[in-house]
Amino acid sequence: MRRTVIAIRTPSARAAALMVAVCLSxxxxxxxxxxxxxxxxxxxxxxxxxxxEAAAEVRKQYPIIKDERIxxxxxxxxxxxxxxxxxxxxxxxxxxxxxxVNLKEINAFALPGxxxxxxxxxxxxxxxxxxxxxxxxxxxxHVLLRHGTANATKAQNPxxxxxxxxxAVGGAVVGGxxxxxxxxxxQFGLGTFLLKYSREFEKQxxxxxxxxxxxxxxxPRALAHMFESIEAASKSSGGSGPQWLSSHPNPGNxxxxxxxxxxxxxxxxxxxTGEFGSIKTEFASLPPAKSTADLARAEPAGAAxxxxxxxxxxxxxxxxxxxxxxxxxxxxxxxxxxxxSLASKSVIKAVPQNGYGQINxxxxxxxxxxxxxxxxxxxxxxxxxxxxxxxxxxxxxxLRLAGTQQATRMSGRSALATSLVNPSxxxxxxxxxxxxxxxxxxxxxxxxxxxxxxxxxxxxLETFQRVGESIxxxxxx
Ligand SMILES: [Zn+2]
Numbered sequence: 001m002r003r004t005v006i007a008i009r010t011p012s013a014r015a016a017a018l019m020v021a022v023c024l025s026x027x028x029x030x031x032x033x034x035x036x037x038x039x040x041x042x043x044x045x046x047x048x049x050x051x052x053e054a055a056a057e058v059r060k061q062y063p064i065i066k067d068e069r070i071x072x073x074x075x076x077x078x079x080x081x082x083x084x085x086x087x088x089x090x091x092x093x094x095x096x097x098x099x100x101v102n103l104k105e106i107n108a109f110a111l112p113g114x115x116x117x118x119x120x121x122x123x124x125x126x127x128x129x130x131x132x133x134x135x136x137x138x139x140x141x142h143v144l145l146r147h148g149t150a151n152a153t154k155a156q157n158p159x160x161x162x163x164x165x166x167x168a169v170g171g172a173v174v175g176g177x178x179x180x181x182x183x184x185x186x187q188f189g190l191g192t193f194l195l196k197y198s199r200e201f202e203k204q205x206x207x208x209x210x211x212x213x214x215x216x217x218x219x220p221r222a223l224a225h226m227f228e229s230i231e232a233a234s235k236s237s238g239g240s241g242p243q244w245l246s247s248h249p250n251p252g253n254x255x256x257x258x259x260x261x262x263x264x265x266x267x268x269x270x271x272x273t274g275e276f277g278s279i280k281t282e283f284a285s286l287p288p289a290k291s292t293a294d295l296a297r298a299e300p301a302g303a304a305x306x307x308x309x310x311x312x313x314x315x316x317x318x319x320x321x322x323x324x325x326x327x328x329x330x331x332x333x334x335x336x337x338x339x340x341s342l343a344s345k346s347v348i349k350a351v352p353q354n355g356y357g358q359i360n361x362x363x364x365x366x367x368x369x370x371x372x373x374x375x376x377x378x379x380x381x382x383x384x385x386x387x388x389x390x391x392x393x394x395x396x397x398x399l400r401l402a403g404t405q406q407a408t409r410m411s412g413r414s415a416l417a418t419s420l421v422n423p424s425x426x427x428x429x430x431x432x433x434x435x436x437x438x439x440x441x442x443x444x445x446x447x448x449x450x451x452x453x454x455x456x457x458x459x460x461l462e463t464f465q466r467v468g469e470s471i472x473x474x475x476x477x
Contacts, residue, residue, distance in 0.1 A: 031264070032207075032211055032261065032264045032265055033207045033211075033261060033264075035141075035145065035204050035207050035208040035211075037089065037144075037145045037146055037150070038145065038146075038147070038150040038153075038154075038201070038204075039150065039153055039154075040146050040149050040150045040153050041149075041153045042146075042149040042152065042153065044091035044093050044094070044113070044146070045093050046112075046149065047091075047094075047112035047113040047143075047146055047148070047149050048093050048094060048095055048112070048113030048114070049113070050111070050112045050113065050148070050149070051095070051111035051112040051113035051114060051115050051143075051148075052095065052113065052115070054111045054112075054115075055097070055111050055115035058111070058115075058117060059099075062101050062103070062117070063101060063102040063103065063289075063290055064099060064100070064101060064102075065099075065100040065101060065102050065120070065286065067100070067282060067286065069279065069282050070100050070279060070282055070283065071098075071099070071100060073273070073275055073279050074098040074099070074100055074118055074136075075097075075098045076273065077098070077129070077132065077133050077136060077273075078096060078097075078098035078116065078136055078140070079096070079098075080133075080216045080217075080271060081133065081136055081137050081140050081212050081213070081216050082096050082140065083216070084212050084213075084214075084215030084216035084217075084268070085140065085144055085208075085212050085215070086144070086208075086211075089144040089145070089208075090144065093113070094113055094114040094143070095113060095114045095115070096114040096115075096116070096140075096143075097114060097115045097116065098116050098118065098136070099115070099116065099117050099118070100117075100118055100119075100120065100123070101117050101118065101119045101120065102120050102286060102287065102289050102290060103119040103120060103121060103289055103290055103291065103292060104119070104120060104121045104124075104289035104290065104291050105119055105121045105243045105244075105291065105292055106119070106121040106122050106124075106125045106229075106230050106233055106243070106244055107119045107121060107122060107243045107244045108122050108135050108136065108139050108244070109139065109195055109247070110139035110140065110142055110143045111143075111148070112143065112146065112148040112149055113143065114143055116136065116139050116140065116143070118132070118135070118136065119289075120283060120286075120289045121289065122135055122244075123279075123280070123283060124280075124283070125226075125229055125230065125233060126226060126229075127225070127226075127229070128222065128272075128276055129218070129272050129273060129275075129276040130213070130218040130219055130222035130272070131222045131223070131225060131226040131229075132276075133213060133216065133218045133222070133271075134209065134213055134218065134220070134222045134223030134226050135223070135226055137208075137209035137210070137212040137213045137216070137218075137223065138205045138206060138209035138223065138248075139205075139209075140209070140212060141204065141205040141206075141208035141209045141212065142197065142201070142205050144208065145201070145204055145205065145208065147197055147201045147204075147205070148195070150201070151196075151197070151198075151201075195247050196246070196247045197247060197248060197249070198249075199249055199250075199251035199252070200251070202248055202249055202250070202251045203251040203257070205248075206223065206251075206254065206257070206258055206261075207257070207258075207261050209223055210223055210258050210261045210262055210265065211261070211265060213267075214262070214265035214266065214267045214268065215268055216268065216271050217267060217268040217269055217270050217271030217272075218267070218271055218272075219262070219267055220258060220261065220262040220265060220267070221258070221259055221262050223258055224254065224255040224258040224259055224262075227250070227254050227255065227258075228255060230244055230245065231245070231250070243292065308340045308342065308351045308352070308353060308354070308355055308356045308357060309353045309354035309355070309356075309357055310354055310357055310358075310359075311354055311355070311356065311357050311358070311359050311364050311366050311425065311426065312354070312359060312426055313353075313354040314354065315352050315353065315354045315355055315366075315367050315456065316338060316352055316353055317459055318336040318338070318339070318352060318459075318460065318463040319336040319337045319338040319339075320336075321336070321337035321338075322334040322335060322336060322337060322466075322470070323335060323336075323337045325341050325348065325350060326474075327348050327371055329474060329475055329476075330373060330439065330446065330473065330474065330475050331371060331411070331446065331471055331472060331473050331474055331475075332470075332471075332472045332474060333350075333371065333448075333467060333470045333471045333472070334466070334467065334470035335350035335369065335467055336350075336352070336463060336467075338352065338353070339351055339352050339355075339368065340352075340353075342356065347370055347371070347372040348370070348371045348372070349365065349368055349369065349370045349371075350368055350369050350370075350467070351365070351367060351368030351369075352367050352368060354366075354367075355367030355368040356368060359425060362425070364425040364426075365451060366424060366425060366426055366430065366451065366452075366453060367451065367452050367453070367456065367460065368450075368451060368452075369448065369449065369450050369451075369464065369467055370447075370448075370449040370451070371446075371447070371448055371449075371471075372446075372447050372449070373439065373444050373445065373446050373447075374388050374444070374445045374447070375443065375444065375445070376388075376438065376442075376443050376444060376445040379438075379442060379443070381414065381415075381416050381436065381437070381438060382405065382416060384436070384438070384445050385405070385416050385418060385434070385436040385445065385447075388436070388445055388447070389418065389420075389434070396422055398422060398423050399420055399421075399422045399432075400420060400421050400422070401418065401419070401420055402419040402420055402421045402431070403419050405417065405418045408435065410435055410437045410446075410448065410468070410471055410473070411437070411471050411472050411473040413437045413438070413473065414437065415435050415436060415437040416435070416436050416437070417433065417434070417435050418433070418434045418435075418436070419431070419432070419433050420432040420433070420434065421454075424453045424454070426453055428453055428454055428455060429453070429454045430451060430452060430453045430454060431450075431451070431452055431453075431454055431457050432449065432450065432451050433449070433450045433464070434447055434448070434449045435447065435448040435449075435468060437473070439473070439475045440473075440475045440476055441475075446473065448467075448468055448471055450464040450467075450468075452464075
């Protein structure tokens with residue numbers, strides 16, 4: 001496959017070049033719709049980084065199909081689409097990959113920078129090769145138009161930091177309750193952020209997808225037909241279309257505008273590999289497809305989260321050297337230099353070796369600190385804190401208050417300190433301290449949490465205090 005490598009140009013030069021390309025390919029008569037990437041404050045390199053990290057999570061959690069024929073087939077379809085895509089949208093840094101997944105829902109998704117996953121259910125629902133290629137061209141268009149990071153640009157969520165986003169994708173894709181139990185109360189939907197598109201972005205991906213299909217030799221009308229099949233499947237009882245539709249909402253008149261675009265396009269000479277039927281047979285020879293629900297059940301909560309060693313093994317003393325960490329636009333803090341930062345959803349942890357990981361299939365967090373944000377249930381700090389703690393306690397039924405809550409300060413703001421005890425997963429009890437304050441918007445709770453088994457508490461006390469004092473809230477006031 002030949003891939004055009006384009007040096008990065010200024011946005012205006014890129015737009016001009018895109019216009020030229022569009023006019024040339026439409027032979028100057030009936031111009032196809034010009035689809036321009038939306039505003040984006042991230043670099044293509046950041047797309048790649050984010051997609052690479054998130055894809056690694058997906059590969060860990062998903063039943064990836066290793067069948068060589070199927071993989072080769074999808075890669076061949078994908079590479080043809082990439083070759084037919086507008087050169088100016090193909091950043092040289094992108095890393096395209098096309099991975100089949102043994103899940104029965106009609107779904108496919110692509111991560112920023114290129115990694116694409118096609119679920120078996122999508123393949124089963126397709127009537128022919130062009131329909132599979134259509135869904136892939138639509139997904140590729142999200143990559144090329146950089147819709148994931150454009151979402152992040154639009155939202156201006158103060159928490160958005162690349163590390164946190166990558167973790168968010170890993171968790172979101174599985175759709176389960178990822179994150180250590182103590183963090184459960186703090187999730188507020190960052191998860192699906194990169195993979196849920198607006199109707200406007202959907203229409204862009206449909207139109208560019210139709211153009212790419214035509215360039216690769218597939219009839220773009222197959223894309224419209226595939227969407228109709230998905231909608232029909234979602235309406236039939238027990239249908240499995242909604243998963244796709246919830247992240248790729250129908251902008252309205254989908255069939256109509258795709259067919260209208262198709263009228264403006266010249267389909268390149270037929271690309272059909274003639275292998276569709278035999279690949280279907282190959283799929284049928286695989287172990288039965290799982291459902292996403294099976295997957296979420298099979299995975300213990302937090303399986304998505306990275307680990308920092310093996311809990312129960314000796315935990316080294318905190319270093320007296322510190323390093324800085326930051327949580328997007330929300331805060332900066334200093335943590336011991338020998339601790340690892342783990343970002344997931346709306347939470348960032350800093351943990352010593354063996355302070356976070358899996359024991360007997362359960363993810364546990366035994367030593368370290370956590371910073372997080374949560375939608376406040378009240379404008380009163382004590383009420384908001386207690387509502388959040390109640391949510392945390394739902395997953396930690398033996399969590400108990402230790403003493404009374406105390407007024408304190410965090411980064412110059414009024415804060416509340418809460419001490420708790422809980423059975424430690426390592427045996428005995430663990431001490432948890434939570435410090436809460438409001439972010440400048442008055443509706444988001446920021447918390448700093450420390451956790452340590454009682455037997456190790458003395459060795460960590462000073463470190464927890466020093467980390468707490470280093471917190472600087474940097475959200476705009
Ligand atoms: Zn889409």
